[in-house]
Structures are given as structure tokens and as C-alpha cells.
Amino acid sequence: MKKIVVLTGAGMSVESGLKTFRDADGLWENYPVAKVATHEGWEADPTLVTNFYNMLRKKCIGTQPNEGHRLVAKLEEKYDVTVVTQNVDNLHEMAGSSKVIHLHGELMKVCSSRDVDDPRYQITLTPENCEVEPGTKAGDGSLLRPFIVFFGEGVPMISAAAAEAMKADIFIIIGTSLNVYPAAGLVQYVQPGVPIYLIDPKPVSAGANVQQIQKGASEGMKELSALLMK
Template sequence: MANKKLSIISGAGISVASGLKTFRGEDGLWEGYDIMKVASIEGWYDDPALVLDFYNKRRSQLKSVEPNEAHKLCAKLEENFDVTVVTQNVDNLHERGGSTDIIHLHGELNKIRSSKNKKHTVHFEGIQKLGDLCPDGSQMRPDIVWFGEEVPLLDKAAEIVQVSEVIIIVGTSMQVYPAAGLISYAPEHAEIYYIDPDPQMNFELSRLKNLRVIQKTAVEGMEIVYQHLVK
């Protein structure tokens, strides 16, 4: 018999135990930077050098952190389920934790692309500079989906959620759209687990019949859900 389809919707909170800060801190900053200056298309147009410097630092930081137990448990679930991770994170900790099927809604730190053609991407782990040009003559930029840009993999993620029998929400407050709206595609019969130390119920979450809220950190919550699902 085929394994049940399980999708994991993850956000920055799952990487906190690895030493990465959440995308949007209480002060509205990300690693000390004004979010709109480094994570919006307007910010890129205003000061591309600042944006490149910011993502160079984030890329370098990735080399000093390791996946935590929550990432590893996401991967371990593949032994019992057909798992797809739909993540809002741009880090590679799910990959390094062992997950094999991952949709990065907001792009990836270790990729850069043409400013003109979003399909022209390359793997990159170094320091990006102004003047690094794509073969089409455009400045290479981080392959990140910024505020003001479409989320190209949103439809693919919605299709995955739509056929999932089990859904785990971990490390995301489900307050930032359009990603927060993905749960509205969940089948009526799906088992849904929402892990958050300070859970906030959005409109879609409040309508779910089979929702189990686990008020724990990502690591603690994933351990509980894993033990429950893999009896």
C-alpha cells in the first residue's frame, strides 16, 4: 500500500534552534536590517549593494549552522509517509537534515539568478558583487522572492496541500500571505498539527475541524507529532 501523503508547511521558527533568527523579529528587523530595504524589489532598486551584502552575510552564516532535531524529524517521517516540505525558509537546513522533496516558496540563499530572467538560475555559495553579470548582460541577484514579487511555486504548493492526508505546520505563525493561505487547500478529512509556542489563529486555521494545536517550540512539537504519527 502506498504511504499516506504528508505535507509540512515550515517557516523561520524551525531554524531558530540552529541559530538563525526569525525572518520578522518583534522589532520588525531581520538580523538587524530593515526588512523592506533588503527583502523588497524596491529595496533592490534603491540600493543593490546593500542587498547583495545582506545576502552574502546570510549565505556565509549558513556554513556555520547545522540542521536541528526538528529538521531531522521532518526527514525521518519519510520512512513512513510520502513527505513534501513546503518551506518559506531560504536556508538549506531541510536539505541538510535529510528531506528529499522540498518546495522553497521564497527562493534559496544558495542560488542566484538573472535580474531579467527568473528562470536563469545557478547554484552559488560565494560572495556576490555588483558587476557580476549573467550571460544576458543583466546583474545577477539573489534567487529570493521579495515583497512586491509573485510567488512562482505557490500553485505547486497548493496542489501538494490539496492531496495531503496529514499536514504539519511548524515554525510559522501563518500570518504572512500568500503562504498563510495554503492551509485553505487542506482536504476536509486531513489531520492537521499546528506547532507554535505562541499560536495565532488566522481565518483559515480557525475554520479547520481536525486541527490539533501544540503549544511548543519546533523541536519539542516535532518530537510530539512524530511519536504520535509513528506508533
């Protein structure tokens, strides 16, 4: 079974109505990114940050995967598929994708602020219970914080993502301008000769070996899926 690795960015979830970190003017849902998505912002005002992510989770409840998400999941009928996403939503999982690597964290999780990566203190929230009271402590006594990779922090899952990219027989990029590192560097791990497809409505500077489909996530995946699922 051939292996497909799919790298997705903000454009994947925009059609489902979700805004992201990377929207214009350094704002995220009208909040300065520096205040709600950096370690310094967390240290300065953990209550503001906790309430911001509570608000984001409530906005995400009820959001549904779009056709692009569903078509990515459908590739598993014929291929071994790993999704590597820069998005913090869980729409790929909701659509049925079984192997998803989240580079920038997961909105529906919280964790220890002392050791973000310690699984003992990671909690998965539910749609019915998606808010965290500011000041709530993790099991190690530190404040519970969003399980989000803040700007300036390391990306712990990048090594796993690079290992997947190296094994790809087909590499697909959807909804990312390839400007955000280290995620954008994953294409460098793809073996020579492996087909690379990029779906984005805007032209992206991605090299001569990349086949671009200038459409949104859903329409672009319809076109590519017709080719790959023959």
C-alpha cells in the same frame, strides 16, 4: 503510502540560530527590510543588497539542522513527504528531506535580475564560494541578484504548494503564525477531514479543526513523531 505535507516557517529554523525576514521592528539583521528585501531596495542600491546576502550566506555556513528538521526528514521512512517552507535556508535538505518546495526562494542561489525564474541563469553557490561580487552579470547580461522572493513580488511556487496540500492525507504546520500570505492560505486547500497538526510555542488562531501542540519545533516534532511513527 500516505502523503504528509509539512508547512514550515521561521520557527523551524530559529532553534538552529537563524533569524528571518519576519523578525520584529521591520529589521533583518539590523537592516531595514525595505532596503534589503524589496524590489525597490534592489533597484536603489544593488550593491548594498548583494553585500547583505553575502553576509547572510556567511552567517549560515556551518549552521546545522535541528532535531525538528531531522524528525521531519525521518517521516519519509513511513510516508510520502513534501516539505513546503517559507524559509530561505537549506536546512531541510541538509537534514535529509528529499522533496522541498521553497516559497520565498533560496539563499544559496543567485539568478538573473531580468528574469528571476529562468533556470538557465540560476546559479547554486557553495559554502566555499558563497559570495557574489557586486556588479557581476548573469548570462543574459543583467545583474545577478539573490534568488529570493522580495516583499511585494509574486510567489511562483505557490501553485505547486497548493497542489501538494490538496493531496495531503496529513497536514503539519511548524513554526509559523499563519499571518504571511499566500503561504498561510495553503491550509484552505487541505481536504475536509484531513488531520491538521500545528506546532508552535505560542497559541495560533487556526480554526477548531487544527490540533495544536504548543511547543518549539524540536519538542513538538518529538511528540507528533511518536504518534505518526507508531
